[in-house]
Amino acid sequence: MTVPGYGDDLVLATRLADAADAITTARFRALDLRVERKPDRTPVTDADTAVEDAIRAALAAERPEDAVLGEERGGSAATGRAWVLDPIDGTKNFLRGVPVWATLIALVVDGDPVVGMISAPLLGRRWWAATGSGAFSSDSAGTRQLSVSGVSSLSDAYVSTTDVNSWREYHSREKYLELLDVCWESRAFGDFWQHVLVAEGAMDVAAECIVNPWDVAAAQVIVTEAGGRFSDLDGAGRYDNGSALSTNGLLHDDVLGILKR
The missing domain is CATH 3.30.540.10 (Fructose-1,6-Bisphosphatase, subunit A, domain 1)
Structure with a gap:
């Protein structure tokens, strides 16, 4: 190697x-x-x-x-x-x-x-x-x-998120539901798996409202090197700000527009 x-x-x-x-x-x-x-x-x-x-x-x-x-x-x-x-x-x-x-x-x-x-x-x-x-x-x-997907519309997007109770406690249950409503299909693969699925092009969006630095540091470089985009839920490209959003890049701003508080 x-x-x-x-x-x-x-x-x-x-x-x-x-x-x-x-x-x-x-x-x-x-x-x-x-x-x-x-x-x-x-x-x-x-x-x-x-x-x-x-x-x-x-x-x-x-x-x-x-x-x-x-x-x-x-x-x-x-x-x-x-x-x-x-x-x-x-x-x-x-x-x-x-x-x-x-x-x-x-x-x-x-x-x-x-x-x-x-x-x-x-x-x-x-x-x-x-x-x-x-x-x-x-x-x-x-x-x-690896290469991320080319999906360019949230209505065609496959999204993975985490438990709704976490969104209620740490971010916004309403914004969580709004994101799911506008996407084509949703799953809750959770943890590392949803982020590498974005890097593979199998998923288009992965969002977590509460993470620790060790949860997503490795995922950040894998997603970005696959052509995607990684940030916290406010759009800062940091692994250590307490939340995480991985996308294929094309959908990132649209997702942030929904999830930003």
Whole structure:
């Protein structure tokens, strides 16, 4: 795998994803899986912490000068080079035996995601991108370059969002329903999957009203390198502003016109 600029970092992200997959697949549906509840009432399993600890140990050995921000162990990605980690995105699925979950790994440089790696081993899928080098995915059929859809009207758009109760609490239930009403079809794939589906061209819009930086840092570079557009719900091209909108680019302003408050 040769990628100019961030090629070595992407190769490292691939090895980190391999290590994560070995841990998560071994613990998936394990009868002795340990589950705790964090202060925000979200679940964390022993697999989450084991993956993050393993990735942090590898980064300490191979990129000792880089900062790390992870869901389970904290940290900062404010300046310079920082790796942003979500050891298991979709922990609720993981602990319930639903195979839709992934490890998310991003390299952020001075606040901008430049490398993204998303690995979903039970789906047999992986997605990755580096700034200026395109976005790609692999599955049992091989590797292909990603490109967003060419849908240009919301009336023809396939949209994925998250739970309506989250929109009621963190943004606007009315605007959520307005978006769904004007689109052709809606689903709630949630988490990482809806954003990579936008990058693949399978979905046209993915919107989340509440996210953490580690939820979408990798998705941002994958979506944009596939030709799409990523922002928060106010239109700022940031992964760390608390919300997320991925589109094919053609529909972005129309969606923002509905969701902006």
